[in-house]
Amino acid sequence: MRQERLSLVLSVGLLAGLAVVPLVTAANTVLNFLVFAMILALAAHGWNLLAGYAGQFSFGHAAFFGVGAYGGALLQMRAGINPWVAFLGGIMLAGIVGAVIGALSFRADLRGSYFSLVTLAFAEVLRILVNATPATGGAAGLLIPLDVRFANFQFASRAAFYWIALALVALVTLLMLVIENTRFGAYLTAIRENEDAARALGVDVFAEKIKAMTLSAAITGAAGGLYAQYFLYLDANIGFGPWISIEALVAPIIGGLGTAAGPLVGALALQMLGEMSKTVAGRIPGIDLVLFGLLLVLVIAFMRRGVVGQLQRLAMARGGA
Amino acid sequence: MQSEGVVAIVGGYASAICLATTQAAARYDLPYVVDVGVTDAIVNRGLKNTFRFGPGFGTVTQQAMDNLTKINEAAGKPAKTVMLVHEDGLFGAGLAKLLQAELPKRGFEVLDTLPHPTPARDMTNIALQIKAKNPDILIPSSYYGEFVLLARTMQQQKIKPKAIYAVLNGAASNFRFVKEFPEAAQFVMDCNHWHDPRKPAAEALRKSLEAQGKFWTYNIPMNYSAVLLLADALERAASTDRAKVTEALASSTFADHLMPYGPTKFVNGQNTGAAPVNTQVQGSDIKVIFPAEFSNAKVVFPVPA
Amino acid sequence: MMFSPEIVMAAVLNGVMTGSVYALIALGLTLVYGVLHIINFAHGAMLTAAMFAVFVGHAVFRIDPYAMIAVVAPLFFALGYALQRWVIGPAAHGSESNVLLVTLGLSIMIENALLAGFRSDTRSIDVPYAFSSLDLGFTFLSVPRLVAFGVSIAVAFLLWLLLARTDAGKAIRAVAKEPTGAELVGIRVEHVFAVTFGLGAACVAVAACLLMPTFYVSPRIGNAFVLVAFTIVVLGGMGSIPGAVLGALFVGVVESLSGLFFNESLAQLGVFLIFILVLLLRPRGLFGAKA
């Protein structure tokens, strides 16, 4: 089975399965777990577009997550814009920030480790600035007032919020499957495999990378916006801290780098792994992350295309037999 | 937790966590007793489920300023100038802003305010600036690591203000600091949560803990008291119904706690009796020095050079 | 705001002292980059691990932190060697992005294992000489920091000597530019890679011994230093050893002075801004090291 087919089947199956969960259980722990997994999957999709498809490994996707989260929250609280509109505004802001950071770094022809480092630094600069700026709530953070109304992007039932998050993940997965079959997707793959060769073939590498970065940032920004609306509290470490840069990167790698199903598979796997490690190791802080790190190393060493890649290999073996 | 039949929550510690968790609990009308968690926003949002046993930020700073003024007056007003050092997060930055506004009203001149990040790699520059400005009193609000670093660097650079007067400091009323760096810790004052040293139950708890080789911290009597408070409310409510427990908490007059507070009385979720006290490191102990009715030692001020 | 010249001089001196420890951390990073052409994201976690090793050595076995150099430097050399030879090298399959991810995974593992083992408390050690200082008239110069300066410069010099004068050092330089040529004179490239990585680890181990008498350790502290070290490495030119030393002293002084004239929080921001600007405008580094 081709990777795209497998991704499509996997994604549809998973999303359908996930959609019925609230009908089966109303347990808040389950829904809470899944909402968080969806936010993570969304952030991971953003990172995967840039790194998995275009080969640009950002270590600072927190920048976009934070801009999406803070952008939406500030538009809503300071400018009085409707939260739904503000959410979209946050996504756009994240896209713009992505385009600017992309333009600066790609103009300077930063590749590989250099690109990773500069994105990390941008995220840290934003974190320090937001922490020090009174307009963003400074160190005290932002508390979005509790006001449960549909028009306010706040719901009495967790299931409603969960379905919205799930729908967004479905939408982005679809977008990725579409991109894989467009010229844009082909250009990104060409850039990932060999940037200079792609340029020699007439691909406008700079423009395509900026496009990928903008879209990637917007998607991760959407994850930030969702986070803000769900938890109603933000501070600089939540929005711009290294934790989200890392989770957005570990999830697709475990799920399957450069595949449309990878981010969702990886986000669910990571979340489950985190819960399991807590159950097994008790409440020792850090144990779950030790496992994440180990898994990251193992996946890179032994299964380069993560869970999806492994499934594909199995499917091919069976097809060949 | 909602689905697991929880009736009430006691917790807190980090203000940012409190802000988020109390709001989450409010969705389910889950009674929430905050033990330590000083941000005033915790009880200022009109959440009916949230009760804070300990004093809030406003109360603590107010008391801290009052006490400082009184201590200074009692010593014949040797101190006129102050410098503030604070970590640049929620707690330090907020505190510094308040103190900057309050201190001039009480006749102190604020010479400078120096923020620093957590973790900070170096405190020498801050020490140098303190040395340059030579304030009478230094008010640090930092977490443990940075304050210890600052106190050690000051000792190193032989900088001796008339007092180091901390407010809600992570280290100044921490026995680990006193034990590991007795010289740097000597005579450091703190306005913070502390147990009532005259209550036998509190001292007994402290002894039993120290017998296990653990350091005594103010969180322990706070948390212990908050649990007692909730137990009392549960008894009086005689029910696990959340609304009844909430009501019992709201009308609580609980007095058998370990803190220097008097009977509990919640107004808008804040225990109005709650107040901080002043402590000072003297020898290898942390003594309560102010207010007089709770104190077990006399204040040493100005610090002998 | 004006300060007396004494205070400014003291701040410059302090910057040089701090910078020298940065230099040691940056040396390890730049050496690994120069030879293996990879960025070791686990550098900060290795520093933290070394600091905890020094802490445990003092708390449990009452070993002086300076004496611990003799223990942790070889230990971390061996650890670094093993990591590169049997973990990073094989797992990376020769791709740069894989190396980044593997070392990131390692840093997550190390940091959180330390968090699980030691919790998030900050810990420090008290040694009798922690507060001894020299009276220079305008300031008191802390003896432990002077020791740190001396040892850092000595280590940098020894490293330079090793690379310039010994066969092992020449083999490292040979592998850095021409691995195939190196194999054909009988140099084991994967061994040299691992030795280089081990040297980088030994450098942070020494830095840990120098920091502990006056500093504290907590599970995430290493990153606070390594982000500065990245800046220094970029500033001095990736792979350049003199660049790393000069860059470190420069950053130390700039940071110290901006801490004095602005504030410590903004000084942190300044470090990152320098980093971004150098990357965007002069990725080869300010000191013109050859690519």
Add this chain to the structure above:
Amino acid sequence: MLEIANLVAGYSGVPVLRGLDLEVARGEVVAILGSNGVGKTTLNKAISGLVPVESGAIRFAGAAIAGLHPSDIVARGLIHVPEGRKIFPNMTVLENLELGSYRRAKPHRRKNLERVFATFPRLKERTHQAAGTLSGGEQQMLAIGRGLMGEPLLLILDEPSLGLSPLLVEEMFGLIAEIAKSGLAVMLVEQNVVQSLEVAARAYVLDNGTVALHGAANDLKNDPRLQTAYLGA
């Protein structure tokens, strides 16, 4: 000295050498000829351990060396001076030569240095110059000199005349002849047929990964099959 039997080797499963037999005797100069892409460089890399051997045997000085690590092959005295020289451009001429005895003959370093400088006086003039700044001919001399520093029993020279001016090519072959006179076995891999056959005692002509033709150099010079084999016709 070197015996190769039925050697199959290549890159990631695609064999370039398909069953090759070859022999170099002690003190003998053997030329390996053939046009581009017939497998000459792969042969050298297989012998020196840079390319894995799939099947067949390589024996050197009486022992099987197929599958050994390149550094162990160097240690046995089989030294390969590669195509493109692969000198260390960031290091001085002296340091390059010193590394030639990294694995072998380290105690004789000083003596061998003098010998190399005697053979290549131009290197001596440039002792402390960075190798990357040398001319192409000088870099080739340095590469050979570096090889000699390890006191090889067999020296493989891969395209030593590549990219040199005709005058320098002449000089280079003169030097190789001189080195060969010292009794060292040399395997000279070249595209330059005429000059190589002047220096070598025997020669092998490769085509498509196997030996197409071999024999004494003097016989091959006049063999019409050489022309056809070499042109791949």
